[in-house]
Amino acid sequence: MSVxxxxxxxxxxxxxxxxxxxxxxxxxxxxxxxxxPQGQSMRNGAVLALEQxxxxxDILPGxxxxxxxxxxxxxxxxxxxxxxxxxxxxxxxxxxxxxxxSCTMPASAIYYQARMLQITPVSxxxxxxxxxxxxxxxxxxxxxxxxxxxxxxVARELGARRVFLLDDxxxxxxxxxxxxxxxxxxxxxxxxxxxxxxxxxxxxTPLLTKIKxxxxxxxxxxxxxPEGALLIKQRAEVGLGGRFMGGDGLFDPVLxxxxxxxxxxxxxxxxxGSDVHRIPTAQEFVKAYEARYGSIGAYSAxxxxxxxxxxxxxQRAGTKDRRAVLAAMKTLHDYPGLFGLQNFDERGDSLIRxxxxxxxxxxxxxxxxxxxxx
Amino acid sequence: MxxxxxxxxxxxxxxxxxxxxxxxxxxxxxxxxxxxxxxxxVIQLINFAHGEVFMVGAYLALTALLILGVAxxxxxxxxxxxxxxxxxxxxxxxxxxxxxxxxLAYRPLRRAPRLTALITAIGVSFFLQNAVMLLYGATDRRxxxxxxxxxxxxxxxxxxxxxxxxWLTSGVLMVALQMLVTSTKLGKAMRATAQDPNACRLLGxxxxxxxxxxxxxxxxxxxxxxxxxxxxxxxxxxxxGYLTGLxxxxxxxxxxxxxxxGAMVGGLVLGILEGLGAGYLSSQWKNVxxxxxxxxxxxxxxxxxLGERVADxx
Numbered sequence: 001m002s003v004x005x006x007x008x009x010x011x012x013x014x015x016x017x018x019x020x021x022x023x024x025x026x027x028x029x030x031x032x033x034x035x036x037p038q039g040q041s042m043r044n045g046a047v048l049a050l051e052q053x054x055x056x057x058d059i060l061p062g063x064x065x066x067x068x069x070x071x072x073x074x075x076x077x078x079x080x081x082x083x084x085x086x087x088x089x090x091x092x093x094x095x096x097x098x099x100x101x102s103c104t105m106p107a108s109a110i111y112y113q114a115r116m117l118q119i120t121p122v123s124x125x126x127x128x129x130x131x132x133x134x135x136x137x138x139x140x141x142x143x144x145x146x147x148x149x150x151x152x153x154v155a156r157e158l159g160a161r162r163v164f165l166l167d168d169x170x171x172x173x174x175x176x177x178x179x180x181x182x183x184x185x186x187x188x189x190x191x192x193x194x195x196x197x198x199x200x201x202x203x204x205t206p207l208l209t210k211i212k213x214x215x216x217x218x219x220x221x222x223x224x225x226p227e228g229a230l231l232i233k234q235r236a237e238v239g240l241g242g243r244f245m246g247g248d249g250l251f252d253p254v255l256x257x258x259x260x261x262x263x264x265x266x267x268x269x270x271x272x273g274s275d276v277h278r279i280p281t282a283q284e285f286v287k288a289y290e291a292r293y294g295s296i297g298a299y300s301a302x303x304x305x306x307x308x309x310x311x312x313x314x315q316r317a318g319t320k321d322r323r324a325v326l327a328a329m330k331t332l333h334d335y336p337g338l339f340g341l342q343n344f345d346e347r348g349d350s351l352i353r354x355x356x357x358x359x360x361x362x363x364x365x366x367x368x369x370x371x372x373x374x
Numbered sequence: 375m376x377x378x379x380x381x382x383x384x385x386x387x388x389x390x391x392x393x394x395x396x397x398x399x400x401x402x403x404x405x406x407x408x409x410x411x412x413x414x415x416v417i418q419l420i421n422f423a424h425g426e427v428f429m430v431g432a433y434l435a436l437t438a439l440l441i442l443g444v445a446x447x448x449x450x451x452x453x454x455x456x457x458x459x460x461x462x463x464x465x466x467x468x469x470x471x472x473x474x475x476x477x478l479a480y481r482p483l484r485r486a487p488r489l490t491a492l493i494t495a496i497g498v499s500f501f502l503q504n505a506v507m508l509l510y511g512a513t514d515r516r517x518x519x520x521x522x523x524x525x526x527x528x529x530x531x532x533x534x535x536x537x538x539x540x541w542l543t544s545g546v547l548m549v550a551l552q553m554l555v556t557s558t559k560l561g562k563a564m565r566a567t568a569q570d571p572n573a574c575r576l577l578g579x580x581x582x583x584x585x586x587x588x589x590x591x592x593x594x595x596x597x598x599x600x601x602x603x604x605x606x607x608x609x610x611x612x613x614x615g616y617l618t619g620l621x622x623x624x625x626x627x628x629x630x631x632x633x634x635x636g637a638m639v640g641g642l643v644l645g646i647l648e649g650l651g652a653g654y655l656s657s658q659w660k661n662v663x664x665x666x667x668x669x670x671x672x673x674x675x676x677x678x679x680l681g682e683r684v685a686d687x688x
Contacts, residue, residue: 032512034611169658196658200617202607205395206652206660212391212530213383226514226609233608238391239525239532258516258609 020064023320025050025310026086028079028097028107029303031071034200034226037254039099041297042121043069046096048289049307059315067307068092072103074199074224079103080110087114093317093325094118094310096303100224101125102171108136115322117329119310121302124248124272125175129347135326137348139305139337140272141355143172146247147179149355149373150220150270155187158243158268160217162190166207166231168223169196176222176247183373192216197227204234212240224249229258236263248272251298251358251365261363268368271356273339275367276301282338305338383530390531392653393646398537398606400645401544405599406622407629407637408551409472409592415568415632416588418488422495423475425619426502427468427593431600432517432610433506434464439518447522456520464597472593476586499615506612514611517604540602547598548638551591555634564588568632624668630681639679644668 027046029039050067059065068089070082079098086092087110094117098104104123111118112133119137120128126142154160163184167177174196181191192214197204208231211219219242221231228250235244245268256264276282276296285304289296312335316328335342343351357371383391406428413421438460448456479498483491524535555561566574567584574581603618604610621644629640644664651663671679 032507033613034514036513195656198658198661200613201660202609202614202618203395203399203648204657206392206649207657209388209391209395210653213385213388229514230607230609237525237534238395239527254514258514260519260608 023063024092026095029099030074033073042303045300045303046307049304053311083107083110119306121306141353143176145373148183149371151183164216165194166221173223218243221246225255232259264360274354387531396646396649400642403625404641407625410626411637412592423498425615428596429615431464431597432604434467435460435601438463465594468593468597469590472589476589630678636680
């Protein structure tokens with residue numbers, strides 16, 4: 001008994017002795033709740049990026065790099081709590097996150113005060129980078145491009161003249177809907193109405209019935225896939241005709257599953273980047289990801305890209321210091337990323353600004369083309 | 375679905391459609407509201423875990439479907455069999471759950487201050503939510519639609535088979551409950567317990583068993599509501615019990631808490647108000663509209679629509 005205990009103690013001590021000091025990279029996204037499928041596929045991308053970077057060699061010599069995963073449940077309150085937690089931990093030098101603009105926006109102020117590099121993979125509301133925080137970077141296109149690109153497609157290519165707008169009243173949804181509306185009006189199409197829905201609500205039949213009575217050519221929804229799926233399904237049930245289009249928040253296979261493939265057939269959506277399966281530089285990543293986690297999520301590649309860049313900045317800084325990591329990030333030029341050579345403008349927004357256009361056919365997302373916004 | 379726009383609906387048919395939509399969700403609210411109102415009627419406790427029992431009912435029905443491997447709409451004998459299995463598992467499971475909650479969480483506190491039981495109810499609610507999250511995962515689960523997707527159209531107003539099923543199920547269950555309460559021995563014992571539990575004990579009525587049965591019965595109704603909810607929206611999530619439970623509670627208060635026909639009327643009125651609010655005003659004010667009506671009503675008629683003034687118990 002006592003011998004076994006001594007052995008155990010020895011093992012523990014030996015384990016401690018070999019431990020390098022740790023340096024941490026934060027990761028925040030909705031890991032539970034209805035948006036968890038997207039959050040989890042982002043997490044997988046981040047984990048893969050860290051593992052591959054480690055396999056290539058030391059990130060910070062003498063340090064063990066760890067990913068701290070926190071769950072924001074797509075709630076701004078939780079996002080702020082997570083940001084404060086990370087800011088208070090001296091081992092954390094940078095953070096990748098969040099998913100939702102409504103979370104990234106308030107969290108960015110905390111990271112700015114903590115002088116901590118934040119790279120959001122996918123929060124696309126343009127206002128976030130206009131706050132003037134030099135700690136903020138993002139690896140996707142923004143909604144002031146996504147909205148107009150969708151409006152152009154709707155007005156010019158689908159020829160829709162009478163459009164009804166819906167959004168989920170979040171920073172992302174309302175922002176995207178307004179960008180879409182501005183461009184659509186400029187193109188001479190008529191906006192029949194613009195209404196908000198509540199996240200977590202299930203019954204949209206009264207709203208869709210009201211829209212049915214107006215007989216629009218197209219309904220545009222700026223929001224996330226859990227509500228999008230219900231809208232698409234209930235739209236078929238109330239017999240609302242015309243087309244349906246949404247933004248990148250709908251881009252998750254779970255959308256088609258929840259909405260049923262029949263009801264989702266023929267809907268359109270834009271994404272904040274081109275089809276990752278068609279980018280030559282991303283193919284190695286796609287293969288590695290699919291071998292390990294199965295099919296790739298909408299935001300996996302962005303999380304991988306953001307994590308890789310954050311690790312690059314840590315390596316470049318060469319020391320466990322937030323300011324040094326931030327300073328290193330500012331020297332980034334032509335980083336060979338998944339989507340090509342990455343560079344960021346003075347606001348921290350990526351200069352790779354493709355908007356992808358997808359439709360749903362036979363229960364699958366099908367890439368149509370890269371859309372233009374002017 | 376092509377580029378062809380839907381036919382313009384006349385205001386009359388639009389109103390009819392909104393009423394049908396509101397009536398459907400109202401029927402589900404009414405089924406859940408019965409549980410709140412029955413428990414309140416018998417022991418004056420607002421069982422805040424009731425919304426979670428409803429959610430568990432939806433998950434149990436889903437479990438039955440997963441075990442049977444149902445993914446497509448069914449007809450005939452298969453439909454009847456699957457429906458029976460779903461109802462049996464959901465109602466049986468939730469009935470036992472309701473009984474267990476009463477036995478473990480509320481009965482030991484029967485003589486404690488009322489606030490204690492209320493806090494316990496919130497605790498039970500958290501427990502059930504997290505238990506379901508751990509068992510079934512935190513993401514939305516698809517609830518297979520096994521009722522055939524039949525629909526009838528009349529001048530732009532459409533009605534689906536599922537809506538009719540929801541109306542009929544709720545209607546039959548409510549009439550059955552009303553008959554049980556007014557004209558059976560058990561119903562009489564329940565009404566007696568509601569009036570004066572101490573006098574009941576003196577007369578040899580097993581008060582504890584009656585209370586437990588009331589919980590089980592109310593939970594069974596919530597389970598049917600949960601199954602219909604899953605069928606209607608085709609997704610279930612572990613936090614669905616919260617908002618829907620709150621709405622059903624509102625319906626119970628609207629109709630006059632403690633009053634069984636009141637819960638039915640309250641559920642239907644709330645569903646229709648929500649439908650009309652979202653359909654004619656604005657969908658972002660849907661919940662606000664329903665609760666403003668509740669507050670307004672309670673200011674002028676504090677006992678609810680059908681509630682009567684009851685003498686405070688000594």
